[in-house]
Every structure is written in C-alpha cells, then in structure tokens.
Amino acid sequence: MSRRNLELGFLVLAGAVSTMAYVSVYTGRFREINRISIIYGLVFVGIFVLLHLLERIFLPQADPFLLPITALLAAIGLTEIFRIKPSLALVQGQWLLVGAGLFVLTVLIVRDHMKLDRYRYLIGAVGLALLVATIVIGTTINGAKLWIHAFGFSIQPSEFAKLAIVIFLAGYLDDKKVMLSVPQRHVLGVPVPAFKYFGPLLVMWVLSLAMLVFMKDFGMALLFMSIFVGLMYMATARVVYVVAGAGLFAAAGAIAVYIVPHVQDRFEVWLNPWPYASTTGYQLLQSLFTIADGGVVGAGFGRGYLLFPDRTPVVPDLQTDFIFTAVANEMGLLGAAGIVLVYLLFVWRGFRIAVYAPDGFSKLLAAGLATAFAIQTFIIIGGVTRLIPLTGITLPFVSYGGSSITANLMLVALLLMVSNRTNIIRGGSDLERRKLAEKG
Amino acid sequence: MNKAMSKVFIVSVVLFVALVVNLTWIMVVRAQWFQDRPQNKRSIAKEMKIKRGDIIGYDGSVIAGTERRSGYYYRDYPNGTLAPQLVGYDSIRYGRSGIEAQLNDELTGQSSDLGVQNWVDKLLGRRPKGANVKVTLVPAVQKVAQQQLQGQKGAIVLLDPKTGALIASASAPTYDPANLEDQWARLIKDTSAPLLNRPTQGLYVPGSAFKVVTASAGLDTGKVTPDTQFVDTGTYVVFGGKVTNYGGEVYGPNNFTYALTASINTTFAKVGNTLGRKRLIAGAQQYGFYQTPPLPLPAGEIVASGRYGKKGLLSPDAFMDPLDVAWAACGQEKLLATPLQMALVAGGVANGGRVMKPYYLQEIVTSEGQVVSKAQPEQWQVATKALTADQLNTMMQNVVNAGTGTAAALEGIQVAGKTGTAEKGDGTNLAWFIGFAPAEDPQVCIAVVIEDTQSTGGEAAAPLAAAVIKTALAQPALP
Numbered sequence: 001m002s003r004r005n006l007e008l009g010f011l012v013l014a015g016a017v018s019t020m021a022y023v024s025v026y027t028g029r030f031r032e033i034n035r036i037s038i039i040y041g042l043v044f045v046g047i048f049v050l051l052h053l054l055e056r057i058f059l060p061q062a063d064p065f066l067l068p069i070t071a072l073l074a075a076i077g078l079t080e081i082f083r084i085k086p087s088l089a090l091v092q093g094q095w096l097l098v099g100a101g102l103f104v105l106t107v108l109i110v111r112d113h114m115k116l117d118r119y120r121y122l123i124g125a126v127g128l129a130l131l132v133a134t135i136v137i138g139t140t141i142n143g144a145k146l147w148i149h150a151f152g153f154s155i156q157p158s159e160f161a162k163l164a165i166v167i168f169l170a171g172y173l174d175d176k177k178v179m180l181s182v183p184q185r186h187v188l189g190v191p192v193p194a195f196k197y198f199g200p201l202l203v204m205w206v207l208s209l210a211m212l213v214f215m216k217d218f219g220m221a222l223l224f225m226s227i228f229v230g231l232m233y234m235a236t237a238r239v240v241y242v243v244a245g246a247g248l249f250a251a252a253g254a255i256a257v258y259i260v261p262h263v264q265d266r267f268e269v270w271l272n273p274w275p276y277a278s279t280t281g282y283q284l285l286q287s288l289f290t291i292a293d294g295g296v297v298g299a300g301f302g303r304g305y306l307l308f309p310d311r312t313p314v315v316p317d318l319q320t321d322f323i324f325t326a327v328a329n330e331m332g333l334l335g336a337a338g339i340v341l342v343y344l345l346f347v348w349r350g351f352r353i354a355v356y357a358p359d360g361f362s363k364l365l366a367a368g369l370a371t372a373f374a375i376q377t378f379i380i381i382g383g384v385t386r387l388i389p390l391t392g393i394t395l396p397f398v399s400y401g402g403s404s405i406t407a408n409l410m411l412v413a414l415l416l417m418v419s420n421r422t423n424i425i426r427g428g429s430d431l432e433r434r435k436l437a438e439k440g
Numbered sequence: 441m442n443k444a445m446s447k448v449f450i451v452s453v454v455l456f457v458a459l460v461v462n463l464t465w466i467m468v469v470r471a472q473w474f475q476d477r478p479q480n481k482r483s484i485a486k487e488m489k490i491k492r493g494d495i496i497g498y499d500g501s502v503i504a505g506t507e508r509r510s511g512y513y514y515r516d517y518p519n520g521t522l523a524p525q526l527v528g529y530d531s532i533r534y535g536r537s538g539i540e541a542q543l544n545d546e547l548t549g550q551s552s553d554l555g556v557q558n559w560v561d562k563l564l565g566r567r568p569k570g571a572n573v574k575v576t577l578v579p580a581v582q583k584v585a586q587q588q589l590q591g592q593k594g595a596i597v598l599l600d601p602k603t604g605a606l607i608a609s610a611s612a613p614t615y616d617p618a619n620l621e622d623q624w625a626r627l628i629k630d631t632s633a634p635l636l637n638r639p640t641q642g643l644y645v646p647g648s649a650f651k652v653v654t655a656s657a658g659l660d661t662g663k664v665t666p667d668t669q670f671v672d673t674g675t676y677v678v679f680g681g682k683v684t685n686y687g688g689e690v691y692g693p694n695n696f697t698y699a700l701t702a703s704i705n706t707t708f709a710k711v712g713n714t715l716g717r718k719r720l721i722a723g724a725q726q727y728g729f730y731q732t733p734p735l736p737l738p739a740g741e742i743v744a745s746g747r748y749g750k751k752g753l754l755s756p757d758a759f760m761d762p763l764d765v766a767w768a769a770c771g772q773e774k775l776l777a778t779p780l781q782m783a784l785v786a787g788g789v790a791n792g793g794r795v796m797k798p799y800y801l802q803e804i805v806t807s808e809g810q811v812v813s814k815a816q817p818e819q820w821q822v823a824t825k826a827l828t829a830d831q832l833n834t835m836m837q838n839v840v841n842a843g844t845g846t847a848a849a850l851e852g853i854q855v856a857g858k859t860g861t862a863e864k865g866d867g868t869n870l871a872w873f874i875g876f877a878p879a880e881d882p883q884v885c886i887a888v889v890i891e892d893t894q895s896t897g898g899e900a901a902a903p904l905a906a907a908v909i910k911t912a913l914a915q916p917a918l919p
Contacts, residue, residue, distance in 0.1 A: 233447075233448065234441060285477075289479075289480045289482050290482070292466050292467055292471045293482055305485050305486070309488070309511075328467065332467065333463055337463055340456055340463070344456045347449070363442075367445045371452070378455045385463060387459065
C-alpha cells in the first residue's frame with residue numbers, strides 16, 4: 001500500500017475513535033447536542049481531508065503516521081475542551097483552521113526544507129527577537145511572562161521561537177560540528193572547543209537563563225535548554241556537552257529557585273504540596289486527585305467529574321496546561337497511557353525520519369523537532385502528575401491555545417517535508433525526483 | 441550522528457515509560473489513598489447527588505434543608521442562618537464543617553445503622569437517601585442569642601444543666617453558609633474570624649468567672665466556708681509580686697460569700713494559695729478542664745480549657761509558683777477557657793455538682809420516618825459534693841441580687857451567676873457572665889462572653905444573659 005493510502009487508512013481510524021469520543025460527550029451532556037456541533041465535526045474532518053490531499057500533491061512520499069496522530073490528538077483535545085467549555089472549543093476550532101492554513105503555507109512557500117538552511121541566521125534572529133520581545137513587552141499570566149498581546153490576540157511567541165531555534169541550531173551545528181567535536185585546547189584536563197564555535201551556544205545558555213529569570217518560566221527554559229543540549233550531542237556525539245549543559249541548567253535552576261519567587265513556589269509545591277493544599281499547591285493536588293479518580297478505565301468521555309455544578313473546572317486551567325488531567329480522568333489509566341504511547345509513536349516517527357535522512361541538516365532538523373516535541377510533552381505530563389515540578393506549558397495538539405496548535409502543525413509540516421525528501425531520494429519515482437529537484 | 445540520535449530517542453522512551461509508571465502509581469496503586477485524603481473534595485460532589493437529610497431544630501422547624509438544582513442538592517436555610525458555626529457549612533468546593541461534617545454519614549444515608557430499608561438500598565446499589573437529624577437547638581432561643589450578639593464579637597452558650605442538651609450556641613461575628621463560595625476568600629482573611637465557632641473553639645481568659653471554680657475547690661476541700669472571714673487591704677503580696685482588685689478597690693473585712701459577690705481578687709488569691717496548685721487545678725479538672733468536652737465535633741472544632749503555654753495546653757502538673765497560683769485562682773495567669781466549658785461550670789453548680797455530657801443530637805430519623813438514634817443524657821463529671829453546689833448556688837444568687845451581676849436579674853425568676861472582666865492591656869476588656877436559672881430548680885445554664893468592650897462583665901455580658909434566659913424559660917418545651 002502506498003504511503004498516502006496508508007495515511008488515509010490511519011486517518012479513517014483516527015476519525016472513528018474521535019467520532020466515538022464526540023458521541024460520548026454528546027450523550028453525556030445530551031441537552032447540549034445541536035446542529036452546530038455536527039457541522040463542527042464535519043469541518044474538523046474536512047480540514048484533515050484537505051491536508052491529506054495537499055500531501056498527495058506536494059508531499060507524496062511523506063511519513064504516513066504523523067498526520068493521523070495529529071488528527072487523533074487534536075480531536076481528543078477538541079472533544080475534551082468542548083466537554084469543559086463548549087464556547088472555547090469553537091475558538092480552538094478556529095485556531096485549528098488557522099494552524100491548518102499555516103501548515104499549507106509552510107508546505108507551499110518552503111516547498112523544500114533545505115532552503116531554510118540558507119536563511120538560518122535570519123530565522124535564528126527572528127526566534128531570538130520573539131523571545132526578547134516577550135521579555136520586554138510580554139504580559140504576565142499566572143506568574144509567568146509568556147504572552148504578547150497584539151491585534152486583539154494573545155500570542156505565545158515561545159511556541160514559534162521553538163521552531164526557529166531548532167532550524168537555526170540544525171543548520172549551525174551541521175556546519176560547525178567538526179570544529180565542535182575536535183577540542184582545540186584543554187582546561188583542567190577537559191577538552192574545550194574554540195570559543196568562536198562555542199560562543200553562540202553560550203548565547204543559547206544565557207537565553208535560557210534569561211527566560212528563567214525574566215519570563216519566570218521554568219518549563220520553556222528547560223525545553224530550550226533540552227533542545228540545545230540534545231542537538232549539540234546529536235551533532236557532535238560528545239557527552240561532555242550533555243554534562244556541561246545539564247550542569248549549567250541545574251546551576252541556573254538553583255539560582256532561579258532562590259531569586260524568582262514564582263519558580264520557588266513551584267519547586268516547594270513539587271517537593272511537598274500538602275502544606276499548600278489550599279494555596280499554591282491547590283492546583284497540583286486537585287490535578288492528582290482528578291487523575292487518581294480516573295482509575296483503570298475511567299468514566300468515559302463526558303462522564304467524569306471535571307466541572308463543579310456551576311460549570312467551572314475542578315482544576316484551574318483544566319483546558320490548557322491541565323488538559324491531560326481531564327483526559328486521564330475520563331479515559332482512565334488505559335486511555336492516559338495510550339495517549340502517552342501515541343506521543344511516543346510521534347516521537348519515534350520523528351527520530352526515524354532523522355535517522356533515514358540523507359544529509360546532516362535534515363537529520364538534525366528532524367531530530368531537533370522530535371526532541372522538542374518529546375520534551376514538551378514530557379514536561380507538561382510530568383508536571384501535572386508531579387513527576388517533575390509543574391510548569392505552564394501546553395500539551396501539543398491537545399491543550400487549548402492557538403499558538404501551540406499552529407506552531408505544532410508547522411512542526412508536523414517540517415517533519416513531513418524532511419521525510420518526503422528522504423523517501424524520494426531513497427526510492428521515489430523519477431517524476432517525484434524531478435519535482436523535488438525543481439523545488440530546490 | 442545516527443548513534444547519538446538513537447540514544448536521544450532511547451532517553452525519550454525512558455522518560456515516557458516513567459510517565460506511564462507514574463500514572464499507574466497514581467491511578468491504580470495509590471488511587472484509594474488519594475481518594476481518602478481530607479484535602480480531596482471530589483467525593484463531596486458525588487454525595488451532593490444524594491438528597492441530604494435536613495437538620496431540624498428542637499421545635500421541628502428546618503434549620504438546614506435542601507434545594508435541588510441541576511441534579512445536585514444544595515443546602516438552603518429556610519429560617520435564616522441559625523448557629524452556622526456549629527451547624528457548619530456544606531460546600532462543594534470547601535468541604536464541610538461542624539455538624540454537617542460530623543454527621544455526614546447519617547445525613548447522606550451512608551451510615552451502616554440507618555435501618556433495614558437503607559441497608560437494602562445499599563445492597564441493591566441504589567443511591568441512598570439521607571436521614572434527618574434533629575438537634576437540641578431551640579430556634580427561638582438561638583435567634584435571641586444571635587440578636588443579642590449583633591454588632592459585637594463574642595459568644596453565648598445555653599444548655600440544660602440537668603441533661604447537657606445544647607439549647608443555644610451563638611458566635612459573633614457570623615456568616616451566611618448559603619453563599620459560602622462567594623464569601624470564602626474574604627471569610628478566611630477576616631481577622632475577626634467569622635468561621636470560628638467561638639463557643640467551642642474560642643479560648644478566652646476566664647477572669648473572675650473562674651472564681652466559681654476556685655470557690656468550689658475551697659468549699660469542697662473544707663479549706664473555707666461561705667462565712668470564712670478575710671481582710672482586704674487592696675493588695676495581697678505574694679512571692680515577690682502582688683494581687684490587686686479590679687479598679688483598685690479596697691474592701692476591708694469581708695466574708696467569703698461577700699468576696700464572691702463583690703469579686704474580691706485578694707481574697708480569692710489567698711484561697712488559691714491555701715488550696716495550693718494541686719488542689720486548685722484538680723478542682724478545675726473536676727469541672728472538665730484539661731479535657732476536650734465530649735460534644736461530638738470534627739477534630740479541632742472543639743478544644744480543651746486549662747492553662748496554655750506557647751505550645752498549647754500545658755500539663756495539669758506543670759509548675760506554678762505561689763504568685764501564679766494566686767492569679768490563677770482569680771482566673772488570670774495562663775488560664776484559658778471556652779464559653780462551653782464555662783457554661784458547664786455554671787451547669788455543674790446548677791445540677792447539684794454533677795456536670796452532664798453536653799450534646800446537640802436529639803434524634804436521627806431515617807427517610808422512612810424511623811427513629812434510629814435518640815439522645816440519652818449522661819453524666820460527665822462529678823464536680824463537687826451536693827452541699828458545696830448548694831452553697832455555691834446561694835452565693836451566686838447573691839452576686840445577681842446584690843453584687844456585680846445585678847444586670848442579669850429577672851422579674852419573678854431567681855438568676856444565679858458570676859461576672860468576669862479580664863483586662864486585655866490594650867484598654868479593652870473581655871466581659872463574662874456565667875450563671876443559671878431559676879436558682880431553686882435550674883432549667884438553663886449559660887455563658888456569655890463579649891470581646892473588645894470598654895465595659896465590665898456586669899455591664900456588657902449580664903444583660904445579654906438575662907435576655908436569653910428570659911426567652912428560654914418562656915419556651916413551651918426545652919430539651
């Protein structure tokens with residue numbers, strides 16, 4: 001079966017699962033079933049059918065798993081958001097539409113991701129500018145400064161900066177990997193590469209630290225640091241970067257815990273939430289109670305106890321940072337673990353694309369995106385389950401939030417482009433090869 | 441590069457497996473443990489689908505009823521808010537307190553002793569029906585007690601000294617349990633503590649009201665009689681310190697009865713030292729001090745009276761020098777008492793020296809109308825000999841007839857009592873009145889405490905006691 005037909009099959013499967021979830025929510029709250037909801041479901045199906053058709057034309061040999069996984073996760077997210085607050089689902093649906101539009105634009109404008117390598121400094125600068133702008137003109141919500149208000153929208157630039165930084169680092173590190181792997185001199189017996197190659201990476205570290213201190217956001221800082229350390233390691237295969245990166249981040253984290261009260265609160269609550277049960281630890285404990293209530297199979301979509309009788313969520317921010325809590329409560333351990341495995345499947349496809357890619361830039365780009373995706377997922381699921389300190393970050397495709405879903409759809413577009421190019425070079429038809437050559 | 445990428449992928453796998461292991465831990469292994477945490481209010485929502493039993497006053501009127509809104513039963517209070525700090529709140533967000541928390545299993549029909557029908561329902565997995573709880577609070581008396589406290593800070597407790605039934609329990613400032621969600625943030629920050637159930641949780645310096653206990657110990661041990669003579673010079677010097685009278689008064693020669701009537705500190709200080717630390721504290725223990733009164737309430741909502749240090753209640757054996765004993769005999773030093781405990785002191789005297797177990801639960805009636813539990817009055821403490829109680833009764837009548845407590849006197853009803861005025865050192869007083877009526881056959885005993893007042897116990901607390909006692913004795917039926 002061709003990759004596209006396989007994808008269509010998976011999409012139908014994802015569609016079936018999503019439909020069941022929708023129906024479950026409707027019957028759970030049957031009073032709210034109406035025509036708009038059905039139209040809504042059809043629009044959702046339409047979006048992914050269109051993206052699939054776009055792939056058939058422009059990315060014929062792209063990976064067949066990524067789009068169905070995206071559809072499944074987005075459907076679960078929309079269903080759960082609809083279940084928590086129907087009006088938000090409408091907004092999220094519009095964001096999905098915008099994200100799909102950006103996906104299409106990414107595919108049509110970029111055509112071949114190899115082009116991006118040429119603009120890496122520009123892209124890196126844009127990413128940096130987005131973060132600096134957030135620090136300078138950002139708005140603080142829930143103690144963290146992550147949003148910029150513009151044109152009537154709240155944008156979370158770090159979600160887009162994430163993509164820009166990965167593109168930049170993939171290009172930069174692919175170029176400089178040899179220099180970075182060969183130590184120029186030794187300091188206290190530790191091999192250290194020349195400063196001019198190491199310098200930009202120090203900039204990255206300072207950036208992470210600045211995010212921690214000025215944006216007061218442990219999660220994003222950890223995400224950027226992980227992307228950076230991960231890519232350094234994958235480019236050079238030198239463990240010293242991992243050790244140095246982890247050490248530097250641990251040092252930065254320790255400083256932040258002392259000087260940033262918001263980070264300190266989060267850390268204390270993580271260590272022992274019980275004394276703060278009605279204050280700073282309320283959210284985390286309610287999350288744990290709600291997850292524990294899910295049991296093995298859960299009550300089913302639309303049937304868990306997620307809303308107070310006045311329709312406010314039992315956990316503050318349930319539709320954004322704590323969406324996984326809602327999913328775990330209603331789908332139980334089987335569903336929650338299933339979702340984690342679906343994310344892992346996505347990550348696996350990402351790394352597989354990286355491993356098979358024919359050139360360093362493609363490899364690092366795909367692996368960097370996969371790393372970013374994996375770490376982001378881990379940070380938020382680990383946070384709401386108290387495996388690691390809680391930090392506000394979105395669960396890709398599932399959480400409510402326009403920036404998150406649009407940025408992550410662009411991430412999927414980039415991965416699909418890399419896989420398409422790889423598969424064509426490794427075994428596509430002559431026609432496909434010719435088309436690919438034209439793009440470059 | 442590929443090898444390094446595989447390693448990063450393996451790290452991702454490890455992290456994701458850790459997520460699944462942790463999820464299993466939370467959702468399966470520790471699920472019940474999380475359910476059982478007191479901070480976990482999720483079960484409350486499930487219980488709010490059950491028709492919660494009413495809390496009914498002694499006169500049969502509903503104190504806390506229910507109202508059904510979109511599948512959930514909410515409390516409503518058809519007769520206004522009566523004793524909200526004792527009855528407690530029932531909030532889907534903030535949990536429960538007071539009787540609502542204490543009798544939750546009965547009110548939600550989940551208790552195992554609610555009759556056969558309830559048991560059958562449980563076997564068949566039907567949603568239980570809550571049992572109604574009838575309490576000994578008499579709404580008419582409770583209302584007057586609350587009115588008397590309006591605009592002030594303090595508490596009024598009224599019991600039947602012969603049974604221990606709690607007739608009224610008022611705490612001010614108060615709150616409205618019906619709209620708790622909207623007020624919660626303000627209520628928990630309010631320094632005047634409207635959520636505090638002052639009658640059982642409020643610890644106050646008992647001041648001269650404690651002299652009843654000192655007198656009881658003195659008379660019971662035979663160290664003094666009502667006629668024992670003392671001479672007051674305005675100052676009693678002991679152990680490098682001195683005890684003086686309220687307002688710097690000098691009384692000259694006085695007998696023990698007059699010393700209680702006029703509340704002479706120096707005489708009680710001397711009696712205290714004649715008794716010594718052990719006998720004085722033992723006397724207090726006989727009235728129930730150093731024990732949590734056996735009124736069933738959630739942990740922390742009822743506290744013991746006694747001497748308090750920085751770390752809470754001191755041992756009854758804790759060291760006291762003679763100056764400490766002298767001031768403790770006057771109800772000062774480190775002594776703290778709840779209004780309930782002080783009402784029980786008056787009740788002990790009223791009931792011939794026997795303190796009855798305080799209770800509020802009259803009966804539990806299942807949704808089928810079957811009475812499954814009925815109050816059985818029980819004795820709690822033997823405080824004094826009957827003779828001592830008789831002598832104290834007469835002495836306390838004197839306080840109301842000719843002493844500091846004249847404002848508590850009622851037309852045609854002989855009230856007996858004792859006032860107390862504890863100076864807080866910031867210019868305000870704590871005003872007390874404890875007593876009972878009618879003195880010859882006591883039907884009610886009372887404690888009134890008013891915080892932050894410029895007046896004395898005789899001025900600020902005694903008239904309130906009179907008003908509440910008058911209302912109580914006019915009731916057609918008391919528990």
